[in-house]
Amino acid sequence: MVPEAEFRSYYGRPVIKAPIWHEPHMPTYLYLGGLSGVSSMMAVVAGFTGHHRLARTTRVAAALGAAAGAGLLAAELGRPERFLNMLRVFKPTSPMSVGSWILAAQGGLSAVAASSELTGSLPVVGDAAVLATGVTGPLTATYTAVLVADTAVPAWHEAYRELPFLFAGSALASAGALGMLATPRAEAGPARAVAVLGAAMETVSGVVMERRLGQAAEPYRQGRAGRLMRSARALTAGGGLLAAVAGRSRTVTALSGLALTAGALCTRFGILAAGRASAADPKYTVVPQRQRLDGERPA
Amino acid sequence: MTERMGFFTDTSVCIGCKACEVACKEWNQLPDDGFVFEATSYDNTGQLGASTWRHVAFIEQTRTVRMKEDEGDSGVDRWLMSSDVCKHCTHAACLDVCPTGALFRTEFGTVVVQEDICNGCGYCVPACPFGVIDRREGDGRAWKCTMCYDRQRGGLEPACAKACPTDSIQFGPLDELRERAEDRLERLHADGRSEARLYGESPDDGVGGAGAFFLLLDEPEVYGLPPDPVVTTRDLPSMWRWAGAAALSVAGAVAVAFAGGFAGFRDGGRR
Structure with missing residues (x-):
């Protein structure tokens, strides 16, 4: 147990402002972005390896995920009618600017790929679009980790090394789960494998993150965020184990897919809750900064 | 760009009159942000926010000091008062992360939100290491101190500095303010007030130095300020x-x- 740190503050008030992003918009977008990104990557590989049914499912999932996610982002704005101001500039110093361009590309390309798949028209254009989402997809699934880490929120900023892998794992599990739920069992083998790999990556990176963060990991373990993160871990690990044997039964497939989806959602809601909690308590801002100052001071 | 302008807030002469808060509200036509009884000293403003661009902090401290040789120790109350404001950082996280370009650096070296461009994404809010900028409910956009950009354009000093009756808030070219602050610090130290320290004046700190810096009489966290802020985009x-x-x-x-x-x-x- 980490000993309770002593620190001074202004009447216990927070030093920084907590993220004002809403539930369910922001965490659901994180889920949908991950789902869309990895579904695109799966569509690319499914196309090359001749998994036609899986290619169709993932192309549609990628397009729907990106479109619904973009809608949630617009609804999240204080001035939704100014949504297009996001594409007014390209700013490398702003992960949200970079992310807006990534999402715009991912949304457009995945929509073309899905339309071509469903209507059968312009197959060459559809294939080219899906190939391009092989680049935008993995970026869509992981840039959101930079988005949250590039803030003064201690539980997020301090975790900038592990969060991309946690998000990547969660996204793999999300897309794998949907792929196995929406594709006939006999053709969903690779989706189950993606789900298993994602569950493993999410679980391992979550454990590593909490180990390394020390005091800054507390918000991930306590209160509502703690309950969400614990539920996420149980659902993800359980769903991942089930996915390994889900090829045998429809019931197991459904259980596994739903558990993984619920786990991924719990992870995203838990991340937001932990970020808010770490911003609300001045301890997480003041103590590490004070230690840094005192450490630098010659004794 | 003209000279970089700044604030030097010398809290050792702040009397807690809140004239800066009022002048800021009046000049910038800021709406009220709720009337809350905080039950902590004389501060019912609470913190900087979308509609509070100057915030006077009150800290009541009891410390024991030796009054005279024969009288022993007697408890003496100390009141710390400090008018907080946007730091207008050299490396400003809010400006870095703003995806629309609504936040920009002015010809005075200050950081200002363009209200006709801000779409209320809220990214600047958790990015600020000082918890300054916030989104105004109902309005949907982010707001913070502009160091009275309009007044500066017209050759006037910001409303808070103009209204400050003790010159606790000083406005001027940043280089000049830094020299003035060093002199003031030396004098306070010579008077035996060894607890006096400057905050945010060093270009070597985590935000590259603040455009609005302070002379404090205790550790920054006592005033609700982060002791060692770092611009998040550094990483x-x-x-x-x-x-x-x-x-x-x-x-x-x-x-x-x-x-x-x-x-x-x-x-x-x-x-």
């Missing part, structure tokens, strides 16, 4: 490298999953 290149590695691992994991490396997942679905 951004490293963040992108980690995210890039994660993106590659996504591609790798999917490729492995389809490559059929897992015998148990073979499904005969290939046509």
